[in-house]
Amino acid sequence: MSTISDVAARAGVSTATVSRALNGKANVDPELAARVRQAATELGYQPNGPARNLRRQEAAVVALIISDVENPFFTAIARGVEDVAHEVGYSVVLCNSDENADKENRYIDIAIQERVAGVILSPSGPAAGVAKLAARGTAYVAVDRPLPDRDSDVVLVDTRLAAAQATAHLVAQGYERIGCITGPAGVRTADDRLAGYRDTVKTTKNLVRRSEYKAAGAHRAAASLLSQPNPPDALLVANNAMAVGVLRALQELNLRPGRDVGVVAFDDAPWAELLDPPLTVVAQPAYEIGTEAARLLLARIADNTRPPTVTTLGARLIERASSHR
Amino acid sequence: MSTISDVAARAGVSTATVSRALNGKANVDPELAARVRQAATELGYQPNGPARNLRRQEAAVVALIISDVENPFFTAIARGVEDVAHEVGYSVVLCNSDENADKENRYIDIAIQERVAGVILSPSGPAAGVAKLAARGTAYVAVDRPLPDRDSDVVLVDTRLAAAQATAHLVAQGYERIGCITGPAGVRTADDRLAGYRDTVKTTKNLVRRSEYKAAGAHRAAASLLSQPNPPDALLVANNAMAVGVLRALQELNLRPGRDVGVVAFDDAPWAELLDPPLTVVAQPAYEIGTEAARLLLARIADNTRPPTVTTLGARLIERASSHR
DNA sequence: CTGAAAGCGCTAACAA
């Protein structure tokens, strides 16, 4: 593995000149620069990242810590982040925290140790790790959920409003006992979606269930809700994975979405239209969350003293037949 | 940001001792070690990764370069890799090459520059970048597709056999003009799936289409196939995203899967069962591909002289109604 | 068992 001094020797210049030439710094004689580049190519020179990062005290890398790699909502965010970061020469590393505070903290530690320039994360709860980022002055921004007890840049979706509108849509369609299946208490998006639902239907009845943001939990929740003496005739479901569980429960009970039980779920998916009946969804602007978060992070890397901002994006109800009688 | 010398000073020992204590090396007085750990905690010491990696000439990180973060097949692989790597103290960084040779090469360069211990990748073609890994002696293993012109450890699925079996299943169900929609020529999985199809149905008719491994391309392909004078009565579809496009085309033409056109697609998905009729699929053992690849990579990191191995896993046909008349 | 010190490869003062 050749080093900068090999290149310098071959080009007949000093290592400083090689460094300057290869990093496109001004004030290098074009002819020397050419010689340096040639020597570098001939040797197959690859700069030593750790050495560079050690010297610069920072790596041109941003870490993106998301709570579920298998959730298309988060992977779409990842694309948004990547596209913006790459434009300005940053690499993105994706870390999967799996909704698990330990893993999240572990990845935050790694990010700190590797001296990444910044971190974007979807916090899985009141994360102790984030305090470390703040303490070290590492730039970070939260997406999808705000950080409790901490103000930072954050990019959110107005999910409470979206939930309220989705519920209103079900009301408008003539459903009368609307239930809600949402995520765990304490997870902000789960609480907000429930709050939006309650903004629209004031009900004291037992029409709400919570579970993990997963299909299995939602399946149980739906089964329990629908087997009650006085079951709901419509359901607001708080994410995509949960929708799968709910729809499966409906199938098992021989209930047809739309006709028997109106269904609206958060997050659009390519297959939502393929269902019979097609699934009504609240589409969140995931890609834009990513691009916006990346832009904020870059701005904060450049200047960590700027006041924290809250960016709220809107969601869009896409009406399909699962919410029509 | 405190350094190892801060810790050393506070514990009243040398930096060498701190290093030894914190890295769990033998031969450190337990009492000193305790003092060191305490000092480290009090200072919130986080080792400087770049410095450590520079010195060690290697980072305890493996890079996973996949061709599509939004494809559940690859994210399942990612989980497999993570689970194995974490067990032995390696971190995993996920890079999304987007089926794009430039991005892939770029990520390979980054992996080399950052001196990662190894690379797992799903090659998007004859990648020049891989030669650099080999030249540098960085361990790597290919998943899903072998590397042309290069023998390395590789973890594959016997996708040709699986395609042949899936096609045979369609034949057994009484379909008589079976078509195939597969990925781009030159992509090994696409070619293999087509070959498996041809192993079963010897046809000279115009029943094959290729497109990107995406919904849009498959949609066009299906539309073109089905609007022929003598259209197919069944379709083998080479991946999950494509299945979405094909099913959409069927919907538009008012053709019902199973009854009108038999459909089998590669890759299972949680929503496959929700469709009406449910989708018959060839389920690939994605998670196991990941765990196996990680194990091979670890072995190769330990000993790069071992002969390359080819691991082939089987796929499983899951029969559902879309392939029943 | 512990400490002193060299040096990994690079960049950025500082000099020339």
Add this chain to the structure above:
DNA sequence: TTGTTAGCGCTTTCAG
């Protein structure tokens, strides 16, 4: 414009 040189923070001989 170019070169010389001093570290960045860590691990690891080598002495003690």
